[in-house]
Amino acid sequence: xxxxxxxxxxxxxxxxxxxxxxxxxxxxxxxxxxxxxxxxxxxxxxxxxxxxxxxxxxxxxxxxxxxxxxxxxxxxxxxxxxxxxxxxxxxxxxxxxxxxxxxxxxxxxxxxxxxxxxxxxxxxxxxxxxxxxxxxxxxxxxxxxxxxxxxxxxxxxxxxxxxxxxxxxxxxxxxxxxxxxxxxxxxxxxxxxxxxxxxxxxxxxxxxxxxxxxxxxxxxxxxxxxxxxxxxxxxxxxxxxxxxxxxxxxxxxxxxxxxxxxxxxxxxxxxxxxxxxxxxxxxxxxxxxxxxxxxxxxxxxxxxxxxxxxxxxxxxxxxxxxxxxxxxxxxxxxxxxxxxxxxxxxxxxxxxxxxxxxxxxxxxxxxxxxxxxxxxxxxxxxxxxxxxxxxxxxxxxxxxxxxxxxxxxxxxxxxxxxxxxxxxxxxxxxxxxxxxxxxxxxxxxxxxxxxxxxxxxxxxxxxxxxxxxxxxxx
Numbered sequence: 001x002x003x004x005x006x007x008x009x010x011x012x013x014x015x016x017x018x019x020x021x022x023x024x025x026x027x028x029x030x031x032x033x034x035x036x037x038x039x040x041x042x043x044x045x046x047x048x049x050x051x052x053x054x055x056x057x058x059x060x061x062x063x064x065x066x067x068x069x070x071x072x073x074x075x076x077x078x079x080x081x082x083x084x085x086x087x088x089x090x091x092x093x094x095x096x097x098x099x100x101x102x103x104x105x106x107x108x109x110x111x112x113x114x115x116x117x118x119x120x121x122x123x124x125x126x127x128x129x130x131x132x133x134x135x136x137x138x139x140x141x142x143x144x145x146x147x148x149x150x151x152x153x154x155x156x157x158x159x160x161x162x163x164x165x166x167x168x169x170x171x172x173x174x175x176x177x178x179x180x181x182x183x184x185x186x187x188x189x190x191x192x193x194x195x196x197x198x199x200x201x202x203x204x205x206x207x208x209x210x211x212x213x214x215x216x217x218x219x220x221x222x223x224x225x226x227x228x229x230x231x232x233x234x235x236x237x238x239x240x241x242x243x244x245x246x247x248x249x250x251x252x253x254x255x256x257x258x259x260x261x262x263x264x265x266x267x268x269x270x271x272x273x274x275x276x277x278x279x280x281x282x283x284x285x286x287x288x289x290x291x292x293x294x295x296x297x298x299x300x301x302x303x304x305x306x307x308x309x310x311x312x313x314x315x316x317x318x319x320x321x322x323x324x325x326x327x328x329x330x331x332x333x334x335x336x337x338x339x340x341x342x343x344x345x346x347x348x349x350x351x352x353x354x355x356x357x358x359x360x361x362x363x364x365x366x367x368x369x370x371x372x373x374x375x376x377x378x379x380x381x382x383x384x385x386x387x388x389x390x391x392x393x394x395x396x397x398x399x400x401x402x403x404x405x406x407x408x409x410x411x412x413x414x415x416x417x418x419x420x421x422x423x424x425x426x427x428x429x430x431x432x433x434x435x436x437x438x439x440x441x442x443x444x445x446x447x448x449x450x451x452x453x454x455x456x457x458x459x460x461x462x463x464x465x466x467x468x469x470x471x472x473x474x
Contacts, residue, residue, distance in 0.1 A: 001162050001193035002026040002049055002084070006063035009044060009053055018044040019217045021063070024210070028161060031184065031194035033204050033225075036214035037238040037424045038396035042197040043089065044217075046166045049195060050086045051077040067162060082111075084162040085155030089170065089395050089422060090342060091147045092139075094154075100126075100142070101135035104154045111158070125156040128183055130176075141272065144171040144341045144418070145298030145450075152180075162193045167395070169200050170421040171341065173297050173450040174246065177203050199396075199424050200453070201228055202244045213237050238426030244453045251455075251462040254292050257285035261324055263335065263413045263444050268318035270308060278304050282318070284463070286413060286444040291435055293455050294448045296465030302448045303340070305465070306415045309446070310338040322412055336413035341421060343402035347390035352382055352401055355390050359405035372408065379437075380404040381430050395422035403431065407438050414438060417448045432458045 003025045010017045019041040026032050034042050047053035051072045054061045065072045068083050088094055097103040104122045113121070126132040129149040134142070142150065148171045155163060163184075169177045181203050184194055188207075196204065205225050213221040215237055221227060228234060228242045257264075268282040278301045286292070294302050307313040309320060311332030319326045322335040340346065349355040356373040364372050377383040380400045385393065390401060403419055416435075420428045428451075435458050439445050446463070449455055 001028045001030075001068055002195055003066045004045075004048070004063070005066075007048060007065055008062045009048060009059060011044075011053075011057065011059045014059070017217055019048070019214075022217075022219055023063075024212060024219075024222070026162075026193050026195055026210075028191045028193050029188050030210070031188055031196060031204075031208040032210045032212060033201070033208040034195065034197045034212045034214060035199060035201065035228075035239060036220070038199075038422065038427060039394045040214040041217040042214055043166055043394070045214075046086060046164045046195070046197055048072065049162075049164050050084050051075060051080040081107075081160075082158070083160055084164055085158060085160040086164040087148075087152050087155060087166060087168055089167045090344075091144075091151035091171075092342070094151055095139050095147075098138055098140075099135070100131060100137050100139060100150050103139055103150060104135070104157050107154065107158055121157045121159070125153040128156060128186075129153040130179065143299045143303060145173060145176060148172060149176070149298075156187075161191070162195065163187070165194065165196045165198075167198055167422055168196065169198060169203060171298075171418060171450075173295075174452060176298060177450075181207055199240055199422070199428075200451075201240050201242050202453075205242065213239070234425065238424045240425035240428065241453055245456060246452050247456040247459070248293075248295060248452070248462065251293060251459060254284075254461045254463045255287075257287070262286060262288050262322075264321045264324075265309060266319050266321065268308060268315045268320075270304065270313065270315045279308075279315075286446070288412070288442045288444050289439050290460045291439050291445040291447060291458055293459035293462045294446055294465065295450075295455075295462055300465040302465055303417055306338050306340070306417055306446070306448060309413060310336045310415060312338070335411060336415065337406035337409055337411040338415040339399075339402045339406050339417060339419060341418050343395075343398045344391060346402050346405070347398060350389060351387050352377065352390060352393075353386040355401060355405055356408060360408050363409045376404045376408050379430075379434055381427055396424065396427060399423060400427060400431065403434070407434065410441075411443060413444045413446065415446045415448070418450070419447065420449065420451045420454045428454055 004022050007022045008017050008020050048065045055077050067080055097106045105118050108118045129152055131149050131153055185207055211227050212219055264285040266283050268279050270279045271277045296302055308315055311329045314329050347355055349358050356376055357369050360369045399422055419431055
């Protein structure tokens with residue numbers, strides 16, 4: 001179904017190839033996992049499989065990539081999409097319609113399917129991904145995990161023979177990851193071929209037939225899943241763990257304090273204009289030096305809480321306090337910083353170094369900014385990227401840069417929304433060290449995460465939604 005023969009590809013104006021001499025074969029009904037450090041070429045392989053490289057991205061391709069026997073160079077990306085459905089790392093980028101139901105039906109309408117056939121395909125794919133109850137919802141009101149499910153459901157509606165999945169678990173809670181694994185196993189039984197790019201490894205045990213480990217664009221190791229049981233190999237190539245305990249049951253609950261001298265919210269009430277109540281009379285008090293895991297299923301309201309605490313949303317009632325003083329919404333950025341899941345949206349300068357220098361303005365003396373920025377680049381593994389444009393970075397690199405920019409401001413409250421999305425094992429561990437350091441320096445950290453591997457060594461307590469919030473809808 002998918003065959004690469006000695007494929008080497010370079011992006012336009014790049015000094016070095018992104019992938020080098022890659023060869024493999026993926027047959028119908030087989031699953032392949034491709035993993036490796038951030039920036040090693042994994043996403044490039046997905047773009048070669050779906051024809052975006054070189055048809056759209058241009059560049060230089062040597063060797064052959066074939067889908068269902070046809071060279072990708074001989075078919076347009078639109079033609080390839082009939083056989084190879086792609087789930088991108090940022091699912092928003094592949095949405096075209098306003099509602100979930102319309103998004104699932106849109107491609108089928110373009111292909112000229114009749115109305116009854118479209119209804120059946122939409123209903124089946126929505127059921128497979130558990131989104132049948134939100135077909136009338138706007139795509140802009142979905143949580144990141146829901147967007148991931150909707151994007152995958154829209155691919156399944158077309159019934160392709162090959163699925164190319166780039167970080168499919170990045171925004172999913174553990175229960176949804178288990179459901180995804182079951183869904184993909186069922187698709188394998190139907191003869192669908194799966195090419196999966198992911199840093200999280202544990203969920204693919206028993207699902208994938210072959211593992212490719214990339215390093216600097218080349219295949220460094222290949223075998224079945226047992227290859228990844230080799231701890232020295234995982235350490236060498238910056239990979240994650242293959243056996244991950246679930247720490248959610250053992251983490252203590254965040255204590256309910258009467259008040260906080262540091263950072264708190266009182267009686268927060270919030271609802272979206274066309275949605276249900278999200279929070280009603282929510283009161284929380286945060287303690288400096290602690291790292292709180294904000295957990296709950298996709299759509300429980302975790303990102304909404306982060307936006308409220310940092311002034312990106314305005315509550316209908318209630319107040320937020322810093323040092324027991326109520327802070328107006330527009331002034332909250334001086335006390336609280338948030339890094340949202342789409343980290344690239346928060347980056348606006350022309351280089352990594354300039355991004356950190358700009359973030360430090362107003363909090364770090366001008367004479368100290370260069371040295372402080374260099375220290376943060378080293379802490380977050382960005383020092384070799386200092387001159388790169390932020391939007392040219394990989395997803396994991398953007399994530400690390402956005403977190404470094406938030407931390408350099410020295411806020412009372414630092415909120416991170418899925419900070420390990422797109423991070424390999426090496427950089428996940430670096431992120432964990434940085435979070436512990438920020439907490440030790442006296443900040444409150446609230447981490448929205450489904451990443452059990454990250455949660456275990458970092459978080460000291462948990463805040464569960466909707467347990468503390470009453471009814472939640474987002």
